Amino acid sequence: MKKVANQMLVIFGASGDLTARKLVPALYNLYKGEHLPENFVVLGTSRSDMTDEEFRKKVVAESSFLQSQLKEQSEDFVKKFTEKLFYQDLGKRYTDSYDKLANRIAYLNEEFGTEENYIFYLSTPPSLYETIAKNLCEEGLTKEDRGWKRIIVEKPFGYDLASAKALNEGLHHYFEESQVYRIDHYLGKETVQNLLVTRFSNSIFEPLWNRNYIHHVEITNAETVGVEKRGGYYDKSGALRDMFQSHLLQIVSLLVMEPPINSNAEEIRDEKVKALKSLRIMKDEDDILENTLRGQYVESTVSGKKVKGYRQEDGVDPDSTTETYAAVRFFVDNWRWKGVPFYVRTAKRMPTKVTEAVIHFKTPHHQVFSSQDVYRQDNKLIIRIQPDEGILIKFGVKVPGLGFHVEQANMDFYYSDLDSAQVMDAYERLLLDAMQGDSTLYARADEVEAAWEFVDPILKCWKESDKVTTYGYAAGTWGPKNSDELIEEKFGWRNPGDLLTDESGFCILS
Template identity: 55%
Template sequence: MKKIKDQVLVIFGASGDLTYRKLVPALFDLYKQKSLPDNFVVLGVARSSFTDESFKEKMIDGIRQFSISKDAPEKEVNTFAEKLFYLSINTDDGTEYSKLTSRLNEFDSEKGTDGNYLFYLSTPPNLYPLIPKFLAQEGLNESKGKIRRIVIEKPFGTDLKSAVELNKSLLNDYEEHQIYRMDHYLGKETVQNLLVTRFSNSIYEPLWNRNYIHHVEITAAESIGVENRGGYYDHSGAMRDMIQNHLFQLLALVAMEPPTVIESDAIRNEKLKVFQALRPLSHVDIQNNVIRGQYTAANVKRVPQKGYREEKGVDPNSRTETYVAMKMFIDNWRWGGVPFYVRTGKHLPTRVSEIVIHFKPTPLNLFVDNKEYCSDGNVLVIRIHPDEGILLKTGMKVPGNGYKVKEVNMDFHYSQLQDTYVPGAYERLLLDAMLGDSTLYTRGDALEFAWKFVQPILDYWETNPNAPLYGYPCGSWGPECADGLIEGENMTWRYPCKNLSDDGIYCEL
């Protein structure tokens, strides 16, 4: 790995939960792995009236609770905490940013950070256009051979129009290579392993096309409801919160063509082509191929659970979706005619994210008398979390007379790599941003094409108040009609378990 330049990481919104639970614990894990530059400073910026010392105390508590290296010796934690500082300013007032410039100049002279700055926006989205503009007014956007990058958390726009406007606003002051749009899903080790699985194994890539694959499933299920995020979620919904960003990024990695090299621009160019090839949905397609649902009250493991409309901050008459299942097509030579099924939902039976590749069945079923085994084709499961790993379902002969066939699992679990350190998603993405590697970040043009596909669905729901919104009980797998999306006799969604290989044996319900 190339050496990281000395730099300051400025976290806007540093008094919030994300910095406490994710960002600073991830930075400490990088420190433990000796991955930080020699001269490195973290400057938290927010309105809250912390001092340097009180900010350090809070972040140490976050490290002790949420870091992978939470049990590190006190001396190491305290040494790392010496890199943490805090500045209280009104972040939506441009006149206050001169204080930030002064503090950065102090770090350059006293800490040797050499004028290299990475700005992380862990703030409400309404500040996304403002903070970069105020930084530019101070000249902090001008690289001139120095690191000047901004990292922006989702949501990146709430619809196509706002996403285009935000991109345009940022590009007025920054080059595209300076803008890092964060999607923490892409920092997960198993997501990155998808590229290796596809492009380093000759047994997979020749089969990765319409000739051998029947359909593809992408699932992101959550076992909890909206909890205390009802006010936010009721203006977002599952389509904006999960599908337009996280799941479309997974879709692009599954469907993209092989890049010429494993470099940022090459990979992001191929992902863009996937979004450009998505078949637009007509009103009829939306009616037939998109199902939305909303969880209703039910007992889960004998514990009463509220319905979505009973959650704090949610409109009692809300039609916001907490579940979406949809069928889509990618109109190119590799995937022509292959359906891609994407679903996400809250208050489902278990928390799991995975990609499922369903291969076509053999042309002739030689084992027609085998009533216990009827293969609809091999299945490859790429589990993103939990129990990260890869599972291949294949038919094998049962020992004894005749040709009795049984489906068996061939699996690999990341937990088997006991002596290998597996970094967290934010740890990997923060390191990439410091290095200037944007491979796992979303590019502006791809983001706009993703919104372009989703926007007609949002518009249809907005203008058709009678469009179906199906209720589903907490703890179920969503509306029953979602099973009808899957094409093929006796085919349905895979209903995964918490444990990758235990489906058909025991499943959390």
């Protein structure tokens, strides 16, 4: 593995939930796996008034997110990790001078030999990104004359195309694009990364990965939970912004992209951008109405428990038309994918928590043998991203007995079978990549803007057109009743179960 340089990680918004829930556990696992450099320091900062010891208690000693892991190690081991964590009060406002923060960084750098290599992790609202970048620049903390400087920002990367461009321009005033790392935890999942390996390292797939052999592609992202305590935020966002524009279009880009020249980060990101730019943008209202569908979960009983409808959730407008279900059919305008429809859906309050991509191959032009199930006779490659991560191939086999009747069989692979493999958590992988300067799994500015260019017209139509309908669906079901009508011919959505091989299509209502 590539050697990690001595460095300091400065976390803005360190008193927030993300630091204790994701970042510190990821850093602890990297420390346990001996991936961190010898000279490594974490400096948390926010508007909360805390000492180093109070911060350490909050994110390590008293953190519910680390309790089980801490019991597995000696007190001395945990103490050595904890002593790498420090805290600096930023003051009342993020707009105030960062002179005290700069002094603390300089002191820790000298004390622990981090060689002026700094990563600034912004676990804050996007509205503060430019402000923080500006203040860091004014303190000389963005200059790379001695040591490198990197900045990591969390999604959402804008609310629409205009705000995404403004966000990128604001960051580019103070940081070069090569210094900016836009983190999307979905890209840190091993199974998402395996899309590239599955495609480009296997001659049984790559020659078939085109319009000549693939009938259509579907991607499903389903969650069993509702909006939880995020009703106020979600009602201004919706499923299309929250999941489709970022996570799911990232998966689309990996499925659609052409082979990169090599595995270099910029070569891969160049191809992802080209893939996103090749998506056919729907600008005509009738086109959008025909190829998109939005829904919203309504009150129901799931597993014997009464579940509130979306409009009854805290912080949600009682007359809200914000979608909790979004499905989009689109096409890709290039040689490889000409005429192949892509179907992508994302939703809350579904029967199963699952994310998967399904490649449907065309059936043979001449059907020699009869199928027991003509509606499921196509070969499928199913790439399960979560849970029960793995790959499933569905293909036809002869039914034992007289005649030549065909039914589908499964050939499957599970990541859990790789006992010798240490599968990193998404944040572990992404943090380590940033520490090593590997931006492969981070979104580039033009990548983010290309995704928004595709989504913007749909959002505008959904907001402004009186012809757009929001369909209700009972919580615990697979979405609006007419959602299968979006998929052409005899096909419908694959409604998966908890296990990769499950395909019951049942809804959980009682």
